[in-house]
Amino acid sequence: MTDISALKAGLIADIAVADTLDAVEALRVGALGKSGVITGLLKTLGGMSPDERLEKGPPIQDLRESVTAAIAAKKAALEQAALDARLASEKIDMTLPADLDPQGSVHPVSQVMDELAEIFADLGFSVATGPEIEDDWHNFTALNIPETHPARAMHDTFYFPDEEGQKRMLLRTHTSPVQIRTMMTTPPPIRIIAPGRVYRSDSDATHTPMFHQIEGLVIDKGITLGHLKWTLETFLKAFFEREDIVLRLRPSYFPFTEPSVEVDVGYTLVNGQRVIGGDGDAADGGWLEVLGSGMVNRRVIEACGLDPDEWQGFAFGTGVDRLAMLKYGMNDLRAFFDGDLRWLKHYGFSALDVPTLSGGVGA
Numbered sequence: 001m002t003d004i005s006a007l008k009a010g011l012i013a014d015i016a017v018a019d020t021l022d023a024v025e026a027l028r029v030g031a032l033g034k035s036g037v038i039t040g041l042l043k044t045l046g047g048m049s050p051d052e053r054l055e056k057g058p059p060i061q062d063l064r065e066s067v068t069a070a071i072a073a074k075k076a077a078l079e080q081a082a083l084d085a086r087l088a089s090e091k092i093d094m095t096l097p098a099d100l101d102p103q104g105s106v107h108p109v110s111q112v113m114d115e116l117a118e119i120f121a122d123l124g125f126s127v128a129t130g131p132e133i134e135d136d137w138h139n140f141t142a143l144n145i146p147e148t149h150p151a152r153a154m155h156d157t158f159y160f161p162d163e164e165g166q167k168r169m170l171l172r173t174h175t176s177p178v179q180i181r182t183m184m185t186t187p188p189p190i191r192i193i194a195p196g197r198v199y200r201s202d203s204d205a206t207h208t209p210m211f212h213q214i215e216g217l218v219i220d221k222g223i224t225l226g227h228l229k230w231t232l233e234t235f236l237k238a239f240f241e242r243e244d245i246v247l248r249l250r251p252s253y254f255p256f257t258e259p260s261v262e263v264d265v266g267y268t269l270v271n272g273q274r275v276i277g278g279d280g281d282a283a284d285g286g287w288l289e290v291l292g293s294g295m296v297n298r299r300v301i302e303a304c305g306l307d308p309d310e311w312q313g314f315a316f317g318t319g320v321d322r323l324a325m326l327k328y329g330m331n332d333l334r335a336f337f338d339g340d341l342r343w344l345k346h347y348g349f350s351a352l353d354v355p356t357l358s359g360g361v362g363a
């Protein structure tokens with residue numbers, strides 16, 4: 001005859017020391033499973049007389065209930081301990097830096113175009129655009145560069161194949177045709193800048209077949225070279241974010257301006273590096289050419305259907321990529337268009353970095 005109380009004490013003790021859910025399950029199967037000890041005892045009840053069952057039944061039932069309860073309690077305790085251990089090991093460290101998604105940046109050319117648009121917007125200029133596939137007349141003829149003019153050869157133009165009865169088409173070699181398109185569609189006074197892509201058959205460290213220019217045009221009454229000089233000085237001070245910008249205007253020649261001036265800006269040598277600012281004639285200084293400009297040629301004003309005795313103005317043009325290189329210290333133009341993400345990460349900008357005459361939205 002099984003000693004029920006000894007069996008109960010033994011099982012309860014085993015359950016107490018079981019330290020894994022698997023061990024508890026093994027004890028449950030051994031006691032309460034199909035061929036478990038307690039199941040075996042319960043089965044004997046069926047063969048007993050009512051009196052015997054009345055005597056032996058309650059201790060067996062008590063054994064079953066006690067062991068079932070002990071197993072359930074142990075299981076719950078082990079599950080709680082496992083959960084606690086997991087929570088402790090998976091603790092979130094709120095002081096760790098956040099794992100940010102990779103962020104894009106603004107390309108230096110886009111950045112500089114935005115800066116130019118902001119600076120000239122403050123001066124009352126709006127942004128005009130024109131097609132990159134241009135016709136010969138807008139790109140050359142109307143700008144006082146006739147068919148036989150040597151300036152055409154200087155532009156290394158990409159021409160489209162000639163088509164019978166069609167205008168001769170080309171990839172615009174400069175943004176100056178936007179001057180023509182604006183004068184022909186907008187009644188003066190005009191104050192525009194025209195940033196955009198231009199194309200020439202040329203490639204080395206400082207030339208790419210596609211590059212960016214910005215054109216400026218003012219048409220009004222009584223405009224003089226003085227207005228041109230003030231505008232360029234104000235623009236260059238805002239762009240380079242320095243007050244000590246010194247300009248040098250040199251007589252030059254462009255077919256579409258008369259007189260024409262080339263504009264140099266003074267730089268200072270700092271540790272062997274050219275830093276824009278300061279008098280270029282100083283001992284540690286020099287001059288860098290930054291712009292072509294002049295008073296708009298009467299013939300150009302006339303070609304656009306305006307009376308040059310009534311309307312005058314000035315124009316200027318320069319390379320956006322070159323301005324970016326000078327301001328942000330890059331030396332190989334080809335890297336601008338390689339699309340190398342490491343380069344973009346290094347030289348790129350945040351969307352809010354736009355200086356204006358009043359200090360910029362990002363300032």
Ligand code: DAH
Pocket residue numbers: 173174175176215216254256257291292293294315316317318
């Ligand atoms: N279009 C000229 C070029 O590509 C630059 C230029 C010079 C534009 C003088 C102008 C200007 O508007 O007045 O080299």
